[in-house]
Amino acid sequence: MLHQDILKDQIDRESKLPLYQQLYELLRTKIQNKEWGPGDMLPTETELLEQYQVSRATVRQALDELVNESLIYRERGRGTFVSHPTVDQTLVRIVSFTEDMRQRGFKPGTRVLFFGLVPATQELAEKLEVPLGEELVRLERLRLADGEPMSIEESHLIHSACPGVCDFDYAHNSLRETLEKACDIRLTRANQVIRAIPAPDHLVDTLSIQPDTALLFIERISYSQHNLPIEFLRLYHRGDRYVLYNGLRG
Amino acid sequence: MLHQDILKDQIDRESKLPLYQQLYELLRTKIQNKEWGPGDMLPTETELLEQYQVSRATVRQALDELVNESLIYRERGRGTFVSHPTVDQTLVRIVSFTEDMRQRGFKPGTRVLFFGLVPATQELAEKLEVPLGEELVRLERLRLADGEPMSIEESHLIHSACPGVCDFDYAHNSLRETLEKACDIRLTRANQVIRAIPAPDHLVDTLSIQPDTALLFIERISYSQHNLPIEFLRLYHRGDRYVLYNGLRG
DNA sequence: TAGTGGTCTAGACCACAAA
DNA sequence: TTGTGGTCTAGACCACTAA
Numbered sequence: 001m002l003h004q005d006i007l008k009d010q011i012d013r014e015s016k017l018p019l020y021q022q023l024y025e026l027l028r029t030k031i032q033n034k035e036w037g038p039g040d041m042l043p044t045e046t047e048l049l050e051q052y053q054v055s056r057a058t059v060r061q062a063l064d065e066l067v068n069e070s071l072i073y074r075e076r077g078r079g080t081f082v083s084h085p086t087v088d089q090t091l092v093r094i095v096s097f098t099e100d101m102r103q104r105g106f107k108p109g110t111r112v113l114f115f116g117l118v119p120a121t122q123e124l125a126e127k128l129e130v131p132l133g134e135e136l137v138r139l140e141r142l143r144l145a146d147g148e149p150m151s152i153e154e155s156h157l158i159h160s161a162c163p164g165v166c167d168f169d170y171a172h173n174s175l176r177e178t179l180e181k182a183c184d185i186r187l188t189r190a191n192q193v194i195r196a197i198p199a200p201d202h203l204v205d206t207l208s209i210q211p212d213t214a215l216l217f218i219e220r221i222s223y224s225q226h227n228l229p230i231e232f233l234r235l236y237h238r239g240d241r242y243v244l245y246n247g248l249r250g
Numbered sequence: 251m252l253h254q255d256i257l258k259d260q261i262d263r264e265s266k267l268p269l270y271q272q273l274y275e276l277l278r279t280k281i282q283n284k285e286w287g288p289g290d291m292l293p294t295e296t297e298l299l300e301q302y303q304v305s306r307a308t309v310r311q312a313l314d315e316l317v318n319e320s321l322i323y324r325e326r327g328r329g330t331f332v333s334h335p336t337v338d339q340t341l342v343r344i345v346s347f348t349e350d351m352r353q354r355g356f357k358p359g360t361r362v363l364f365f366g367l368v369p370a371t372q373e374l375a376e377k378l379e380v381p382l383g384e385e386l387v388r389l390e391r392l393r394l395a396d397g398e399p400m401s402i403e404e405s406h407l408i409h410s411a412c413p414g415v416c417d418f419d420y421a422h423n424s425l426r427e428t429l430e431k432a433c434d435i436r437l438t439r440a441n442q443v444i445r446a447i448p449a450p451d452h453l454v455d456t457l458s459i460q461p462d463t464a465l466l467f468i469e470r471i472s473y474s475q476h477n478l479p480i481e482f483l484r485l486y487h488r489g490d491r492y493v494l495y496n497g498l499r500g
Numbered sequence: 501t502a503g504t505g506g507t508c509t510a511g512a513c514c515a516c517a518a519a
Numbered sequence: 520t521t522g523t524g525g526t527c528t529a530g531a532c533c534a535c536t537a538a
Contacts, residue, residue, distance in 0.1 A: 077517035188500035196446035196489030214464035239446030327536035
């Protein structure tokens, strides 16, 4: 979908993109830009079909996608509303640490441990699908919850894909927001592996933990809207403070 | 949906259940009963609307649900097919250990460590929403992969909800299948908490691990089709052998 | 070329919530 | 009673796959 259409808040009948996907993008953008906040009611289906000049089925198809992603929920007889973020989104959506901590009732904090350029090792090169030695941005942050260490985040970005990222300070800026605003890169999907590991010796002091503590260790590859790998992330969560929630179907 | 309708493979126009949900149930049942196996093509949408005498939109709505649950996938111009199980379903669907191990390429095995009746402790009573002291079925199993210990499963069931379960041997029977066949109880959804913990001393020998190994510890409450809690499950997975995979959206 | 799923329309009636 | 979302119909045309 063209940037101008999002700005114009209009559906392009000439576009190759299906109408419902265009409408989905428009609504999704408004939600993520906080034009509508959690709990706010969206326009009714009738209002949407009039405003965007599509059929009700098309409106509902767009809304269905948003419901599936838990960005909105519907209540029969009342209306359609923006969802309140919940902790169990951590295993479904890419959630920033800051957002995650707020949902858990903690005050988030950050300390940058390392920020610089490094060459891709064998492992990183494979995960990010780049040649060995490719220039990567490495950002290592200690994450705090209510002032106490909670997690260590070890991020690796392909520098050539997001040349502007080094001009920012990630003690105060969100990496995801910077990627979006400065590099026009959106992380649209990711795959991750979750493990339980004993705390490695070199992290014990930084995380202020006993040597025998277990860590929830997550390795994640995130992909851009162009479906290219952008970031390889290692998360070391303190097992005694950080847990994951999720729901299952039968 | 009535049992007889599933047997008759028919949609009941008098039922209060929406047509698409009835169709969804019928198709889901056929898939789970392996009437159609992984990779098999479902009847085309046209065939389905003729067979069940509903409109195409209704057929698609039923299929959409199955697609959302990753039970089927569609290929434009080719047809609709039953999905192959994948390891990343472990965080989306309730998957039996046996199925899980097969997907991971292991040969599953089981040893029953304990099987009997116990009164509900404070914690169990709260999780299962029953009075303190309520009679519970406790089933403790060591799970093997390729003959080596992989996990310990500690299951607690409300005995009054599934009186027949004690008549079976769970070294060879699936708990879920028995619940369904002997008690007419389907586990339709569940909530779980995932943690990393150091291996407790009393599990070290049973799991054949070093004392400093970390475990992936999962606590799960499963609910029946009547939306009542049925099972409280504790899973102790060896962190050095068992990992979780999943995908995220942006 | 025939058959598949993908998209879209313009209706209709219903169940539920709130005033 | 009014307005909301929930369900359903009977069409239509398109893009893609495979023969």
